Amino acid sequence: MIQQQTIYLPQYRRGFHLITHVIEQELNELPATGILNLLLQHTSAALTLNENADPDVRHDLENFTNKLIPENHPVYTHILEGPDDMPAHIKSSLFGANLSIPITNHQLNLGTWQGIYLCEFRNRGGSRRIIATIYS
Amino acid sequence: MIQQQTIYLPQYRRGFHLITHVIEQELNELPATGILNLLLQHTSAALTLNENADPDVRHDLENFTNKLIPENHPVYTHILEGPDDMPAHIKSSLFGANLSIPITNHQLNLGTWQGIYLCEFRNRGGSRRIIATIYS
Amino acid sequence: MIQQQTIYLPQYRRGFHLITHVIEQELNELPATGILNLLLQHTSAALTLNENADPDVRHDLENFTNKLIPENHPVYTHILEGPDDMPAHIKSSLFGANLSIPITNHQLNLGTWQGIYLCEFRNRGGSRRIIATIYS
Numbered sequence: 001m002i003q004q005q006t007i008y009l010p011q012y013r014r015g016f017h018l019i020t021h022v023i024e025q026e027l028n029e030l031p032a033t034g035i036l037n038l039l040l041q042h043t044s045a046a047l048t049l050n051e052n053a054d055p056d057v058r059h060d061l062e063n064f065t066n067k068l069i070p071e072n073h074p075v076y077t078h079i080l081e082g083p084d085d086m087p088a089h090i091k092s093s094l095f096g097a098n099l100s101i102p103i104t105n106h107q108l109n110l111g112t113w114q115g116i117y118l119c120e121f122r123n124r125g126g127s128r129r130i131i132a133t134i135y136s
Numbered sequence: 137m138i139q140q141q142t143i144y145l146p147q148y149r150r151g152f153h154l155i156t157h158v159i160e161q162e163l164n165e166l167p168a169t170g171i172l173n174l175l176l177q178h179t180s181a182a183l184t185l186n187e188n189a190d191p192d193v194r195h196d197l198e199n200f201t202n203k204l205i206p207e208n209h210p211v212y213t214h215i216l217e218g219p220d221d222m223p224a225h226i227k228s229s230l231f232g233a234n235l236s237i238p239i240t241n242h243q244l245n246l247g248t249w250q251g252i253y254l255c256e257f258r259n260r261g262g263s264r265r266i267i268a269t270i271y272s
Numbered sequence: 273m274i275q276q277q278t279i280y281l282p283q284y285r286r287g288f289h290l291i292t293h294v295i296e297q298e299l300n301e302l303p304a305t306g307i308l309n310l311l312l313q314h315t316s317a318a319l320t321l322n323e324n325a326d327p328d329v330r331h332d333l334e335n336f337t338n339k340l341i342p343e344n345h346p347v348y349t350h351i352l353e354g355p356d357d358m359p360a361h362i363k364s365s366l367f368g369a370n371l372s373i374p375i376t377n378h379q380l381n382l383g384t385w386q387g388i389y390l391c392e393f394r395n396r397g398g399s400r401r402i403i404a405t406i407y408s
Contacts, residue, residue, distance in 0.1 A: 002169050002272060004240060033274050035309055035405055037171055037236050041247030043187045048365040051315045056350035060358050061365065063347040068204070068340070075199040078192035086196050093184040093197065093231055093253075095365055100236055100309050100372055102403040104276060109403050111313030117365075131238040131245050133171055135271060135407060136274060138305050138408060140376060173307055173372050177383030179323045204340070211335035214328035222332050229320040229333065229367055229389075236372055267374040267381050269307055271407065 003028070007130040012120045014084070016050070016058040020115040024108065027132060034103040034136030041129045044088035044122050046095035052115030061119075065091060088121035095119050103136070139164070143266040148256045150220070152186070152194040156251040160244065163268060170239040170272030177265045180224035180258050182231035188251030197255075201227060224257035231255050239272070275300070279402040284392045286356070288322070288330040292387040296380065299404060306375040306408030313401045316360035316394050318367035324387030333391075337363060360393035367391050375408070 007026045009019065023038070030036075040047045051057040069090050071083040078086045099116065102109040110116075118128065143162045145155065159174070166172075176183045187193040205226050207219040214222045235252065238245040246252075254264065279298045281291065295310070302308075312319045323329040341362050343355040350358045371388065374381040382388075390400065 002171075004169050004238060033276050033405075035274075035407065037238065039236070039238050039245070041245075041250060043185065043247070043249055049315065049369050050361055050365050054350055057358070057361050060348050060350050061362060064341070064345060064358075064362055067345075067347060069200070073200060073203075075203060076196050078190055078196050086193070086200075089186055089193050090197060090200055093186050096232060096368060097185050097250075098236055100311070100370055102276060102309065102311050102405045104403070109311070109313075111315070111401070113315055114313060114369075129247070131240070133169075133238045135171065138307075140305050140374060173374065175372070175374050175381070177381075177386060179321065179383070179385055205336070209336060209339075211339060212332050214326055214332050222329070222336075225322055225329050226333060226336055229322050232368060233321050233386075234372055265383070267376070269305075269374045271307065 002133060002135045004133045007132050009118060009128040011127050012118055014120050014123050015062045017118045018052055018115045019118045020052065023116055030103050030106045031136030032106055034134055036101045036103055036108060037133040038099045039131045040097040041131060043092050044085065045125055045128055046092050046097055046119040047099050048095045048117045048119055049114050050117050051113050053113060084123045091121045138269060138271045140269045143268050145254060145264040147263050148254055150256050150259050151198045153254045154188055154251045155254045156188065159252055166239050166242045167272030168242055170270055172237045172239055172244060173269040174235045175267045176233040177267060179228050180221065181261055181264055182228050182233055182255040183235050184231045184253050184255055185250050186253050187249050189249060220259045227257045274405060274407045276405045279404050281390060281400040283399050284390055286392050286395050287334045289390045290324055290387045291390045292324065295388055302375050302378045303408030304378055306406055308373045308375055308380060309405040310371045311403045312369040313403060315364050316357065317397055317400055318364045318369055318391040319371050320367045320389045320391055321386050322389050323385050325385060356395045363393045
């Protein structure tokens with residue numbers, strides 16, 4: 001059995017944000033056993049799994065990633081949409097826009113310390129859209 | 137219901153290439169609702185989602201990635217297959233060889249600006265093989 | 273049809289480890305056609321696909337990744353769990369904790385040179401847990 005729905009996220013500021021609770025609230029009752037597939041329909045943001053406890057992890061991810069994939073790098077030619085745009089595309093492909101999370105006993109079966117992150121790489125990314133597909 | 141097929145890609149030159157149309161042409165009629173899973177069966181190339189419009193994004197991805205994960209790095213010991221080989225393995229794991237794309241109304245449900253990229257990291261990677269599995 | 277089980281990995285030392293045979297041994301007989309979804313339930317380790325032959329590839333991945341995402345970077349504030357902790361979180365999101373592998377003729381349908389890696393990013397990561405979900 002397959003169910004599918006679109007989840008609309010409000011605008012988040014640039015950075016890494018824990019959205020597990022948002023995803024869970026948007027979904028109907030989960031099946032006993034299955035998989036939740038999430039696809040973020042954007043190329044300057046990402047979805048990833050990381051620590052759900054200390055917010056310093058999110059801050060450090062943002063700050064380190066900005067050093068690793070900097071703005072205004074001399075190789076960039078795609079610069080018309082602002083200095084945050086091309087780095088956002090690179091980050092999106094490195095972090096990925098796609099997750100497949102097991103469902104067990106009607107719940108997302110993440111690790112104890114695991115949460116779903118929206119990685120917003122644009123300064124003003126606007127609202128973001130996720131296609132959620134559950135198969136059971 | 138599960139359907140599976142192998143997609144053979146022609147040789148692409150080193151770089152990032154938009155292959156959404158190739159994938160769509162190879163697949164039979166898509167089901168109303170489902171998931172398309174793609175696995176690239178290689179370890180020196182990758183599949184990712186990124187912008188389908190401005191080709192500068194693909195050029196910048198290639199040029200920046202070559203700076204981030206350079207050839208001839210002093211730590212490399214796996215060098216017998218040429219200077220482009222070990223960086224290609226690293227890039228393959230960072231970009232990933234695996235995508236799961238929702239199917240809605242008999243079509244791939246990507247974002248408006250999202251396309252499927254083959255990331256060819258070898259100078260002469262030869263033809264590449266993808267296992268496409270559709271469940272519905 | 274969906275089957276699900278937990279796979280407990282023994283403690284591995286820091287580095288990249290080929291675990292295809294461990295996964296295959298833990299799984300029951302595979303269906304004729306399907307998908308194996310693997311979720312590593314941790315945020316300081318990862319799962320990836322890479323070369324299954326030359327162990328130098330695993331050594332180079334470890335050594336290069338340690339240069340790319342170093343310990344003791346000045347931006348890190350999440351440092352209470354040791355200098356290997358924050359880099360491990362960053363690496364986990366870049367390599368990813370999630371794989372979906374096609375099953376064909378009752379076997380994992382990986383490429384000839386492709387193997388499943390556990391990427392252990394902590395010095396003492398302890399045992400690790402994977403949720404394996406097979407749908408067919």
